[in-house]
Amino acid sequence: MGKKYSDIKEKLQIVVDKKTTNDLAHLTHYFQNHKNGVSQCFRSSATEYLSELHEELNIAEEPNFQYYLPIKWDIPFPPTENPTFKFIDLFAGIGGIRLAYQNNGGKCVFTSEWDTYAKKTYEANFGEVPFGDITQISEKDIPDHDVLLGGFPCQPFSIAGVSKKNSLGRKHGFLDETQGTLFFDIARIIKHKKPKAFMLENVKNLVSHDKKKTFKVIISTLEKLGYNVHFKILNGKHYVPQNRERIIIVGFKKTVFKSKETFEFPDPQESNFVFKDILEPKVDDKYTLSDKLWNYLQEHARKHKAKGNGFGFGLTDLNGISRTISARYYKDGSEVLIPQKGKNPRRLTPRECARLQGFPDKFIIPVSNNQAYKQFGNSVVTPLIQAVAKNIVKELSKINESNQSKIAVHK
Structure with missing residues (x-):
């Protein structure tokens, strides 16, 4: 026992x-x-x-x-028993990608995340503390694995991130020395460990960043490492009531798959979800916007509208889907506000944010509301990642079956 x-x-x-x-x-x-x-x-x-x-x-x-x-x-999400493949979880955040791959029969053998509060949430749910800064970890110290996973930092490439850095006179993309070059840490690990496959996730704007030069460098680097690369912009709205577009990059080792993989990204599902499905029945009044904040947001929207800009708060249609929730949600909640009868709109609760990203209700939230908002805003739509994972695992299983057939023949 x-x-x-x-x-x-x-x-x-x-x-x-x-x-x-x-x-x-x-x-x-x-x-x-x-x-x-x-x-x-x-x-x-x-x-x-x-x-x-x-x-x-x-x-x-x-x-x-x-x-x-x-x-x-x-713990809510124990390690997989009798796994069919091994994976590593880089830039792990709170484990949204890990959850999707565990649900497809995978076993996580290494994880890395630099943020202390995200580590706290990760450990509470998976019983494992991630290693820290990946730039300080040698690729030689990482175990062998079948699939490398990485939702590498998107701020250097996101529209909001680029705008902010431009306004502050800071560099973005690969020139952002703190976050922009982290893709190359993924590349050095792939080069050394040679996993059968990988899946990377980032913001939609990665594709067009710096006149598409950034994305071209990424794809070229991965291909030179010996992988057939597939990529597509997918929208989380087919799995949860949130409009959330992300670029998913998948690669298969040419020497393993002989460039014959039949991988396809999942077809968009017709979703019956509406926004009100993720709402909690009773919510504390502390989530309702103060008169001061609500007046400020309305005035801010009016000013931008007068200038012909589309910036402003998002009052969500309860029978529709929401805007994309971001890591800055903790600041004012303006991108996704919930209308209320007879009073100011309110922001989402952390649990509602978790649901909006497809996390099950047994997922533990052991941090403050502000940290939780950042964590779920930075995370992934887990059912979408799970659908991609399912198709990658199909390809892995074909290779495993083929290898077993060869062994049987030689016997």
Whole structure:
């Protein structure tokens, strides 16, 4: 009988905060991967850290893993049992992409995310602490995997991000040294690990950024690494009541698939969802806009309308779909406002934001409202990613079946 993760977490005082180091990532990654052939990537550091914890916390048992394993994962989204493929989750955020691939039978063997608050949410739901800044992690320390996943930072390429950086006189795209070059960290990992396939996600504007030069460099780089590349702009509105267009880039290793994969992006589904489906029945008055904020938003919209601009708040049709929710939603909620009878509109609750991105209600939100708004605004429409994942997994399964047939013939 396994020990509950919640008990182990309490005993070892596993807490994610600004002091959290990669030691905790090694420990939780080893807990989740001790049996699947990638344990050597984490065992040494995890063992050393476990010994330090035992000494620091004055724990009576011997500091070895026999006491803790196997673990009963009492978390919302436990690791996949009997997985059919392995994947890594880069720029993981709160795990929207991981959730989609776990639901398709995959096992996550490595994850990276630099934001402390996102790590906190990730651990609460998946029982694993992501490693930190990917620029500081050697590709040699990443386990072998079948699929590489990455929703790399979109701010350097988004319309809003570019406008803001231009107004501040800052560089954007690949010239943004803090975020714009992170794509090349994906490229160096792909080059070294040679996964069978990858899936990358970003804002629609990536395609047109810098007169399409940026996108051309990305596709060219991936092709030179030996991959057949497929890409398409997909809209989350076919899966949730939100207009959310994103570019999805998928690649298949030519030496594995012989350029014969039959992968296609999922066809748009006819959605019966309407916005009111994601609303909570009772909502605290604190989500209703103050007179001051509501008056400001109306005046702001009037000024822009007079100039011929389309900027302004978005009062959502409850029987339709909403605008795209963004990471800045915490500031005023203006892009998606909910009309209310007899009073000012209100902003969404964090749970409603989660639903708008397709996260199930058992997804834990352990952070403040402002952090939750940022996290869900930065995340993905999980059912859309799951539909893409399903088609990628189909291609992987064909390769696996083909390899098994060859083995049977040789026998």
